[in-house]
Amino acid sequence: xxxxxxxxxxxxxxxxxxxxxxxxxxxxxxxxxxxxxxxxxxxxxxxxxxxxxxxxxxxxxxxxxxxxxxxxxxxxxxxxxxxxxxxxxxxxxxxxxxxxxxxxxxxxxxxxxxxxxxxxxxxxxxxxxxxxxxxxxxxxxxxxxxxxxxxxxxxxxxxxxxxxxxxxxxxxxxxxxxxxxxxxxxxxxxxxxxxxxxxxxxxxxxxxxxxxxxxxxxxxxxxxxxxxxxxxxxxxxxxxxxxxxxxxxxxxxxxxxxxxxxxxxxxxxxxxxxxxxxxxxxxxxxxxxxxxxxxxxxxxxxxxxxxxxxxxxxxxxxxxxxxxxxxxxxxxxxxxxxxxxxxxxxxxxxxxxxxxxxxxxxxxxxxxxxxxxxxxxxxxxxxxxxxxxxxxxxx
Amino acid sequence: xxxxxxxxxxxxxxxxxxxxxxxxxxxxxxxxxxxxxxxxxxxxxxxxxxxxxxxxxxxxxxxxxxxxxxxxxxxxxxxxxxxxxxxxxxxxxxxxxxxxxxxxxxxxxxxxxxxxxxxxxxxxxxxxxxxxxxxxxxxxxxxxxxxxxxxxxxxxxxxxxxxxxxxxxxxxxxxxxxxxxxxxxxxxxxxxxxxxxxxxxxxxxxxxxxxxxxxxxxxxxxxxxxxxxxxxxxxxxxxxxxxxxxxxxxxxxxxxxxxxxxxxxxxxxxxxxxxxxxxxxxxxxxxxxxxxxxxxxxxxxxxxxxxxxxxxxxxxxxxxxxxxxxxxxxxxxxxxxxxxxxxxxxxxxxxxxxxxxxxxxxxxxxxxxxxxxxxxxxxxxxxxxxxxxxxxxxx
Numbered sequence: 001x002x003x004x005x006x007x008x009x010x011x012x013x014x015x016x017x018x019x020x021x022x023x024x025x026x027x028x029x030x031x032x033x034x035x036x037x038x039x040x041x042x043x044x045x046x047x048x049x050x051x052x053x054x055x056x057x058x059x060x061x062x063x064x065x066x067x068x069x070x071x072x073x074x075x076x077x078x079x080x081x082x083x084x085x086x087x088x089x090x091x092x093x094x095x096x097x098x099x100x101x102x103x104x105x106x107x108x109x110x111x112x113x114x115x116x117x118x119x120x121x122x123x124x125x126x127x128x129x130x131x132x133x134x135x136x137x138x139x140x141x142x143x144x145x146x147x148x149x150x151x152x153x154x155x156x157x158x159x160x161x162x163x164x165x166x167x168x169x170x171x172x173x174x175x176x177x178x179x180x181x182x183x184x185x186x187x188x189x190x191x192x193x194x195x196x197x198x199x200x201x202x203x204x205x206x207x208x209x210x211x212x213x214x215x216x217x218x219x220x221x222x223x224x225x226x227x228x229x230x231x232x233x234x235x236x237x238x239x240x241x242x243x244x245x246x247x248x249x250x251x252x253x254x255x256x257x258x259x260x261x262x263x264x265x266x267x268x269x270x271x272x273x274x275x276x277x278x279x280x281x282x283x284x285x286x287x288x289x290x291x292x293x294x295x296x297x298x299x300x301x302x303x304x305x306x307x308x309x310x311x312x313x314x315x316x317x318x319x320x321x322x323x324x325x326x327x328x329x330x331x332x333x334x335x336x337x338x339x340x341x342x343x344x345x346x347x348x349x350x351x352x353x354x355x356x357x358x359x360x361x362x363x364x365x366x367x368x369x370x371x372x373x374x375x376x377x378x379x380x381x382x383x384x385x386x387x388x389x390x391x392x393x394x395x
Numbered sequence: 396x397x398x399x400x401x402x403x404x405x406x407x408x409x410x411x412x413x414x415x416x417x418x419x420x421x422x423x424x425x426x427x428x429x430x431x432x433x434x435x436x437x438x439x440x441x442x443x444x445x446x447x448x449x450x451x452x453x454x455x456x457x458x459x460x461x462x463x464x465x466x467x468x469x470x471x472x473x474x475x476x477x478x479x480x481x482x483x484x485x486x487x488x489x490x491x492x493x494x495x496x497x498x499x500x501x502x503x504x505x506x507x508x509x510x511x512x513x514x515x516x517x518x519x520x521x522x523x524x525x526x527x528x529x530x531x532x533x534x535x536x537x538x539x540x541x542x543x544x545x546x547x548x549x550x551x552x553x554x555x556x557x558x559x560x561x562x563x564x565x566x567x568x569x570x571x572x573x574x575x576x577x578x579x580x581x582x583x584x585x586x587x588x589x590x591x592x593x594x595x596x597x598x599x600x601x602x603x604x605x606x607x608x609x610x611x612x613x614x615x616x617x618x619x620x621x622x623x624x625x626x627x628x629x630x631x632x633x634x635x636x637x638x639x640x641x642x643x644x645x646x647x648x649x650x651x652x653x654x655x656x657x658x659x660x661x662x663x664x665x666x667x668x669x670x671x672x673x674x675x676x677x678x679x680x681x682x683x684x685x686x687x688x689x690x691x692x693x694x695x696x697x698x699x700x701x702x703x704x705x706x707x708x709x710x711x712x713x714x715x716x717x718x719x720x721x722x723x724x725x726x727x728x729x730x731x732x733x734x735x736x737x738x739x740x741x742x743x744x745x746x747x748x749x750x751x752x753x754x755x756x757x758x759x760x761x762x763x764x765x766x767x768x769x770x771x772x773x774x775x776x777x778x779x780x781x782x783x784x785x786x787x788x789x790x
Contacts, residue, residue: 148601149610151626153546155703155710200595200781204620206543206707215544215705217622219614221779225599227612229624231546237710237721238703243638259726308550308633310610312601315550315632326632331654384616386595386781 004355005031006347009067009091011058011082012074013037013046013283016096019250020073020124021283023343025049025292029351036061041284049289058082062089068354069094069119075166076101076173083109087116092354094121094346097182098374099367101173103391106371110364119353121346121360122367126249126304127186128345130336131318135309136190138316138323138334145312150191150228152184154305156241156249157262158234159207159214162269162278168211170378175212176234177203177378183304185373186366188220188228191309191316195392197223199373203381206235218377232305236263240305247320251298251342298342365393398424399750401742404462404486405430406453406477407469408437408678411491414645415468415519416678418738420444420687424746431456437679444684453477457484463749464489464514470561471496471568478504482511487749489516489741492577493769494762496568498786501766505759514748516741516755517762521644521699522581523740525731526713530704531585533711533718533729540707545586545623547579549700551644552657553629554602554609557664557673563606565773570607571629572598572773578699580768581761583615583623586704586711590787592618594768598776601630613772627700631658635700642715646693646737693737760788 008030010017014037017024024030032050036058037043043054055061058078062070062085070086072079072095079095086093093113099122100106113120126132139147158180166172167179189196203216214234221227241248246256269277279285300320309316317324322335341347352358360366369392376387403425405412409432412419419425427445431453432438438449450456453473457465457480465481467474467490474490481488488508494517495501508515521527534542553575561567562574584591598611610628617623636643641651664672674680695715704711712719717730736742747753755761764787771782 148599149597149612149626149628151548151612151628153548200614202544202614202616202620202622204543206620217544217546217614217624219595219597219612219624221597225597225776227597229612229614229626231544231624233544233546233705233710235705235710237705237723238712238719239721259721260724263723310628310630310632315628315630317633324633326634326654328632328658329655381620 005029006351006354007031007033007066007068009033009061009064009070010035011061011070011072011086013039013042014073014075016073018283020071020343021289022292022295023341023346025289026341027344027347029347033066034061034064039282039284042282045284045288059085062086062091067091069350072096076178080105080108083120084112087112087118090116090118092119094123094350095367097122097125097367098173098178098371100371101178103368103372103375106364106368110368113364119360120364121350121353121362122364123362124343124346125186125362126183126302127190128343128349128362129302130339130345131301131303131320131323132187132190132307133345134334134336135316135318135323136193138325139191139193139309139311144314144327147191147193147309147311148226149310150188151308151310152188152228152305153231154184154240155233155238157236157239159210160236160262160266162266162274162281164275164278170212176214176232177216177374180232180234181216181230181374181377182370184230184232185220185370187304187307188230189370192222192226192228194222196373196389197221198386198388199376199380200386201377201380203377213381216377216381220373236260243306244303244320247300247303249302249304251300251302251320251339253299297338297340299338301336301339302343369393400424400426401746401749402426402428402461402463404428404456404459404465406456406465406467406481408432408434408441409468409470411468413678415466415738415741416684417687417690418736418741420684421736422739422742424742428461429456429459434679437677440679440683454480457481457486462486464745467491471573475500475503478515479507482507482513482515485511485513487514489518489745490762492517492520492762493568493573493766495766496573498763498767498770501759501763505763508759514755515759516745516748517757517759519738519741520581520757520765521578521697522585523738523744523757524697525734525740526696526698526715526718527582527585527702528740529729529731530711530713530718531588533720534586534588534704534706539709539722542586542588542704542706543621544705545583546703546705547583547623547700548626548635549579550628550633550635552631552634554605555631555657555661557661557669559670559673565607571609571627572611572769575627575629576611576625576769576772577765579625579627580615580765582699582702583625584764587617587621587623589617591768591784592616593781593783594771594775595781596772596775598772608776611772611776615768631655638701639698639715642695642698644697644699646695646697646715646734648694692733692735694733696731696734697738764788
């Protein structure tokens with residue numbers, strides 16, 4: 001592969017970056033030019049991993065003239081400041097989900113990007129994953145009539161993975177509604193293909209020791225009889241990967257015989273040591289880009305649990321390897337070629353926007369719509385009332 | 396088995412009776428004494444199947460002094476008149492679901508039974524099925540903490556089975572919301588263990604040729620953070636029996652390779668001939684009690700799709716053969732002994748009530764609460780607003 005590359009800077013070498021590392025280390029369309037992080041060991045590793053520069057401050061990173069774009073992967077509360085800094089410096093922006101913890105912050109990001117004339121892409125979320133995009137194409141092709149109902153169900157061990165304290169504090173953007181709901185909301189929005197009107201949801205803290213919502217039930221109404229049920233349970237019991245041939249969220253096989261491993265591992269951690277445990281797995285301590293480059297490509301795509309789009313003349317069920325089509329007269333599997341690079345779909349969109357001028361699907365307005373729904377989900381759970389949505393774009 | 400038997404009369408030898416025939420023909424605790432039906436061929440078959448009497452009119456059946464109880468299995472619109480007739484004659488009543496098509500009718504049935512001092516049992520519904528009852532016992536035992544969320548998902552070919560015209564007319568009690576939602580609502584209520592407060596739902600007619608709702612999405616709120624999502628799609632594409640080892644709703648194995656059979660069979664039917672097709676399979680035309688007695692016991696219990704009760708320290712997943720327990724530290728299957736007689740749970744409850752004086756779980760108030768929720772589901776789908784519930788019993 002030759003051709004122009006995106007010269008990328010990374011703001012924040014934390015967990016989000018680690019999850020994108022297999023993509024960034026392997027996709028030939030990206031040149032890793034610089035990064036910013038407060039941790040010296042992370043900066044040193046980045047320099048050696050990529051032969052690149054590093055900065056202690058995001059502002060300095062954004063001033064680097066060699067960058068086309070900045071990947072804002074800092075903790076949620078810094079997203080607005082970092083998006084503004086990058087846009088003000090004329091850099092295109094890829095900002096992690098959740099884009100913002102308030103509609104006002106999301107709007108401010110959209111405005112900052114517009115004022116600077118740069119692209120703002122929000123992700124990775126699982127609505128980038130190729131099988132969902134393939135299902136969307138099949139819906140848009142119209143062969144099976146209108147989409148009528150979306151069913152999304154995901155049971156994971158999310159709540160018992162090692163966390164920093166703020167990740168367990170909803171007020172600081174922690175918990176399943178900020179971290180996990182954006183995926184499910186975006187997959188539903190992608191398949192619905194039109195603006196959501198309102199949401200009614202139920203969610204509470206089940207486990208006081210974790211202090212945040214790890215589960216929710218939500219009914220998202222798109223009007224004219226189209227709705228989505230979004231069910232998420234991150235308490236580590238039943239696991240919907242059982243319905244995905246034990247392919248995990250990242251597209252790699254899981255051991256079907258293993259059970260309860262997240263909770264068991266956490267139980268062995270002394271009080272107050274959980275954040276330190278997470279820190280020990282941070283970038284710069286453990287595996288880096290070299291391991292990511294050496295790893296074989298994942299056998300399947302990322303996914304976010306059981307998803308079924310019900311159309312007038314078919315149900316479409318995206319799986320980690322393609323799309324199951326349950327039509328009127330036949331049931332067939334439409335396979336996708338296995339991914340060369342995990343989450344390459346994010347680079348597809350970023351590359352097309354920055355170097356091809358193609359407006360991204362996952363732009364600021366898209367991310368704002370998702371953020372509004374997640375905030376409304378939380379509000380509905382707290383008030384017990386339905387919440388109307390106002391930032392979903394044109395119908 | 397010896398001991399006293401329920402001397403039963405059947406009001407209506409239609410489809411509901413056919414589905415209960417394997418139970419009624421085989422359970423030794425039931426003596427089939429009489430039946431009423433307008434069709435002479437059904438009455439003749441009943442007489443020969445059971446060595447029993449028959450009547451053309453339900454009123455005459457109810458006057459039969461040899462009966463302890465009447466099974467009201469007539470079309471929905473006759474339920475109230477037939478329950479009243481049976482109660483007025485001092486007979487206990489088993490009335491099919493949906494109990495009533497209005498709250499007023501349901502209340503009138505409850506009052507009629509109370510005034511007469513007879514038991515009113517509503518069913519069969521799948522909330523009788525032993526695996527759901529076993530899960531309920533496990534919840535009540537308290538080992539896994541409070542129940543927090545219920546997930547119910549059922550995809551079937553309901554809408555494309557042969558129907559009489561009124562079964563495709565919602566105003567006459569047709570469609571998935573009257574016929575199928577009672578099962579899912581009752582399973583959710585059983586596992587929730589407390590009164591529902593409100594429901595928000597979305598449902599429309601997807602297939603104009605069938606003219607009634609064949610699918611719905613609903614969020615049932617039980618308060619204090621406990622909710623149930625109820626998702627049903629009867630349009631004959633994806634089938635949740637895939638998640639039940641291809642054991643069908645009646646507890647018998649299905650051919651996993653067969654696909655789209657209901658729609659294909661219906662396509663071969665000439666316009667106007669559908670009701671006649673259904674009629675050809677009616678009681679008195681095809682198989683009867685002798686075939687039901689000769690059939691081997693079903694290998695598994697009845698079920699109504701994927702159901703997961705999420706508790707603080709476990710997910711419980713009833714299956715056709717038992718309950719999968721996904722606890723904090725272990726995943727185990729709690730098998731139930733295979734059924735001797737299908738749906739024997741209905742006779743358990745009826746027998747205990749009539750001959751043992753044990754108040755039934757599925758009494759008139761129970762059935763009324765379910766009917767109210769189904770009517771509210773329809774109302775919410777039509778208005779787009781949440782509907783508060785008022786007939787759910789004491790909290």
